[in-house]
Amino acid sequence: MGDVGLPVIFVLLLVLAAEFVNGWTDAPNAIATVVATRVLTPHRAVLMASALNTLGALSGTAVAATIGKGIVRAGAITIWTVAAAMLGIVLWSTLAWYYGLPTSESHALIAGLTGAGLAVGGPGVLLWDGWRLVLIGLLFSTFLGFLGGLALMMSLYRLLQQARPGGIRKIFGRLQVLSAAFMAFSHGSNDGQKFIGVFTLTLFLGGLLPEFRVPLWVIFLCAGVMGCGTMVGGWRIIRTMGLRLTKLEPVHGFAAETSAAVAIELASRLGIPLSTTHTISTAIMGVGATRRLSAVRWGVGRRIVLAWILTFPVCALMAWLVATVVSRLV
Numbered sequence: 001m002g003d004v005g006l007p008v009i010f011v012l013l014l015v016l017a018a019e020f021v022n023g024w025t026d027a028p029n030a031i032a033t034v035v036a037t038r039v040l041t042p043h044r045a046v047l048m049a050s051a052l053n054t055l056g057a058l059s060g061t062a063v064a065a066t067i068g069k070g071i072v073r074a075g076a077i078t079i080w081t082v083a084a085a086m087l088g089i090v091l092w093s094t095l096a097w098y099y100g101l102p103t104s105e106s107h108a109l110i111a112g113l114t115g116a117g118l119a120v121g122g123p124g125v126l127l128w129d130g131w132r133l134v135l136i137g138l139l140f141s142t143f144l145g146f147l148g149g150l151a152l153m154m155s156l157y158r159l160l161q162q163a164r165p166g167g168i169r170k171i172f173g174r175l176q177v178l179s180a181a182f183m184a185f186s187h188g189s190n191d192g193q194k195f196i197g198v199f200t201l202t203l204f205l206g207g208l209l210p211e212f213r214v215p216l217w218v219i220f221l222c223a224g225v226m227g228c229g230t231m232v233g234g235w236r237i238i239r240t241m242g243l244r245l246t247k248l249e250p251v252h253g254f255a256a257e258t259s260a261a262v263a264i265e266l267a268s269r270l271g272i273p274l275s276t277t278h279t280i281s282t283a284i285m286g287v288g289a290t291r292r293l294s295a296v297r298w299g300v301g302r303r304i305v306l307a308w309i310l311t312f313p314v315c316a317l318m319a320w321l322v323a324t325v326v327s328r329l330v
Helices: 006-025 032-036 042-058 062-069 079-098 105-121 128-159 165-205 216-233 235-244 250-269 276-289 298-329
Strands: none
Touching: 006 079, 006 105, 006 165, 006 216, 032 042, 032 165, 032 250, 032 276, 042 165, 042 216, 062 105, 062 165, 062 250, 079 105, 079 165, 079 298, 105 165, 105 276, 105 298, 128 250, 128 276, 165 216, 165 250, 165 276, 250 276
16 A cells, blocks of 8 residues: 555545535435425434435445446546546536535536546547446436336325325324435435545555455445535525425325335446436426326426536536646646
8 A cells, every 4th residue: 555645635535525515415315305394303314314324335335336447447547537527526516506406416426537537538438338327327317216206106195095184194204214214225325335436446546455445434434424514505405305396295205215215226236326316306206296297396397407417518528627737737
């Protein structure tokens, strides 16, 4: 293991900054509905999310491996290309957080690594096998999220049509704690692994690890930083996702969280990096659409979708510019 140089420390701090911003903009999605339905207070929800995110991140490293060595060829990734990608993520995600828009850190991270890699080595540095998993993740998050939420909510409507509203709220108020915990765990198993993968990659590139293998302390460090980000600035995103997109009761929150968590967990086991933002957002839309299409505030939905669309080109361009400038200076 070599000595820790200032460039390596600088890039590791940038990765942690990006993970902290991930706690602002992405991790709150896991607890947005349980806070919106007032089943848990924001403080308790954040504590639960932090603990379950950490457990989820400990449950496997398949997604971390895909991010760390499956998107861009190893020869095109240097300490400075990672730095360029992290700067793009922090700048874009902070801007989106300011406007209360949930961004996909998955797409920001992939786009940032891609833009920086292209600046260094051109189109030949991209790895199709990893990108194939990214494209599959888009389908998982968009279609499985919406259709899963829609199907589960319709099934619950049929099962509960004779039940009293007060009884439904009481039962699903308890069940939603479990579904929120499942959602937080699945978030850690997929999104939590992404920056863990980049942190590990930086340690490897800096000569601090002999091979790409995720140390246990890295998992705890990154998960803890993400939890702190959620506690500091997650409320803006919780308000957008849980209160503005559609009106939610505990039964709706349970359906959205459960369907989204199942899709995310399946993707995690297959090593597919997907956007938990996309998945829970589309699940909430699917649940809301079971009442009537007008129950979903599509104007808010359009703003969220616009943020998703812009994430890829904006983060890729930012990372490309930074990597191009740095490559001429270093």
